[in-house]
Amino acid sequence: MTPSSSRTYERIYAVVRRIPAGRVATYGQVAELAGLPGHARQVGYAMHALPHGTTVPWHRVINAKGEVSRRRRPGGELSQRMLLEEEGVGFDLRGRVALGRVRWRPRGRVRGVGARRAS
């Protein structure tokens, strides 16, 4: 099967579906979990390709800055922000979420000093 098949999108959607309410994940994080390390842009592209009545919580995916990415259509980001606020995700005055607080933590962590992510 061609690696550039729609399956790539499905994989991304599967990861996004795992994000619990009240938590958010970055594009890069989703990409890595989807098996596409470094291809954060494709995640954003996949989100853009999502249909309207989708069950995928696309609004829980934000950029590494902790802010909702700007879209081609003005006002769209506000919708995403509203959905997140409804789930309990708070935004600061700069329109950024407390990543260190609402960041989704996939899988158990190696407790202890591991509070650090590979760079």
Place this chain on the structure above:
DNA sequence: TGCTTGACATAAT
């Protein structure tokens, strides 16, 4: 069929 843009990320300045 080839160039440009993009719901990004990271390093450098």
Place this chain on the structure above:
DNA sequence: CATTATGCCAAGC
């Protein structure tokens, strides 16, 4: 901390 530059892959034209 913001701004700039480069890399990645896919979709649009």
